[in-house]
Amino acid sequence: MRRCSPPTFACWLLKSLLPDPYREAVLGDLIEEYRLRIESPSRFTASRWFWSQTCRSVPSMFWCSLRSRGCFISMSIAVGVYIFMGTLKFAADWIIWKLVAPDQATYVVLAPIVFLTTTAIGGCVAARIRRGTTTFLALIVMITVAILIDVKVCSIPVPWWYQFGFLTLGPLAVIITPTLLAHLKRPGAVT
Amino acid sequence: MKRGELLGSLEHIILLALVRLDGNAHGMIVRREIEERTGRNLSIGAVYATLERLEAKGYVSSFTGDPTPERGGRAKRLFRVEAAGKRALQISNQTIRSMTAGLKGHWGTI
Numbered sequence: 001m002r003r004c005s006p007p008t009f010a011c012w013l014l015k016s017l018l019p020d021p022y023r024e025a026v027l028g029d030l031i032e033e034y035r036l037r038i039e040s041p042s043r044f045t046a047s048r049w050f051w052s053q054t055c056r057s058v059p060s061m062f063w064c065s066l067r068s069r070g071c072f073i074s075m076s077i078a079v080g081v082y083i084f085m086g087t088l089k090f091a092a093d094w095i096i097w098k099l100v101a102p103d104q105a106t107y108v109v110l111a112p113i114v115f116l117t118t119t120a121i122g123g124c125v126a127a128r129i130r131r132g133t134t135t136f137l138a139l140i141v142m143i144t145v146a147i148l149i150d151v152k153v154c155s156i157p158v159p160w161w162y163q164f165g166f167l168t169l170g171p172l173a174v175i176i177t178p179t180l181l182a183h184l185k186r187p188g189a190v191t
Numbered sequence: 192m193k194r195g196e197l198l199g200s201l202e203h204i205i206l207l208a209l210v211r212l213d214g215n216a217h218g219m220i221v222r223r224e225i226e227e228r229t230g231r232n233l234s235i236g237a238v239y240a241t242l243e244r245l246e247a248k249g250y251v252s253s254f255t256g257d258p259t260p261e262r263g264g265r266a267k268r269l270f271r272v273e274a275a276g277k278r279a280l281q282i283s284n285q286t287i288r289s290m291t292a293g294l295k296g297h298w299g300t301i
Contacts, residue, residue, distance in 0.1 A: 018236075021243070022239045022243065022268065024265045024266060024268075025217065025218060025239065025265070025266070025267065025268035026218065026235055026236065026239055027263070027265055028258075028262035028263060028265030028266065028267060029217060029218050029219035029222075029235055029262070029267075030219075030235060031261075031262055031263045031265070032219060032259075032261050032262045033219050033223075035261055052234075053234055053235055053236075056234035056236060056237070057234045057235050057236025057237070057239075058236060059236070060234060060236035060237040060239075060240040061236040061239065061240055063240065064236075064239070064240035064243055064244070
């Protein structure tokens with residue numbers, strides 16, 4: 001039975017990112033088609049097809065959910081949570097500077113920890129207030145980080161992968177942390 | 192003709208696929224029908240996003256089917272074309288026919 005299962009991470013992505021009304025229908029359709037395809041060409045081809053469908057479906061469905069009712073409420077909540085996150089990060093940075101007074105090298109290490117912690121907290125708060133808000137929040141985080149990288153707000157010289165880490169891990173922390181916490185609370189839950 | 196009655200190209204194709212399937216069809220069947228007939232490899236997300244739009248316009252209606260084991264215990268969402276959808280298709284087809292009438296000689300130059 002396990003051999004017939006579609007890629008787990010792709011399923012998890014779809015479950016996390018697709019809007020509520022069509023989540024089950026889309027997943028069911030993809031699983032049904034995957035099981036048909038796995039028999040004829042190969043498991044690899046079927047998995048590649050499943051991944052391609054996942055990557056192409058998420059933006060369409062996300063745009064669809066944007067247009068549907070309630071997206072502006074989610075967007076407003078996401079902006080509110082983002083301001084809260086910014087305040088939290090500012091406070092954490094201020095405390096670090098006042099108490100530890102780190103040199104540049106230490107700050108380069110501490111900055112991602114503070115950033116990822118605040119984005120994870122923000123993600124949990126957003127998910128707690130309203131389901132689906134985390135996607136908007138992740139987008140806001142990604143756009144803000146991209147702008148900050150572009151305007152070179154960081155005066156400390158850092159390698160490109162360091163900045164790329166902020167760009168990718170920040171939004172991921174927003175989306176993944178609430179889901180992970182929900183799974184940890186329900187260890188026996190079937191995914 | 193009202194602006195709302197004009198169909199987008201994907202809306203048009205999906206409505207035609209639903210009519211061809213003659214009854215209740217779910218997203219993957221619609222996707223497969225379009226791929227077989229036109230060669231367009233649509234994503235299932237694009238199909239459902241369009242179906243949702245058509246449902247909001249009242250052109251199609253949907254209901255939930257029974258969950259089946261081959262779908263991992265998930266239910267199908269089945270769609271059918273409503274009278275308003277058929278009317279919109281007729282208007283859209285008529286518009287295309289009117290606009291393409293007499294253009295046979297021009298296809299080589301377009």
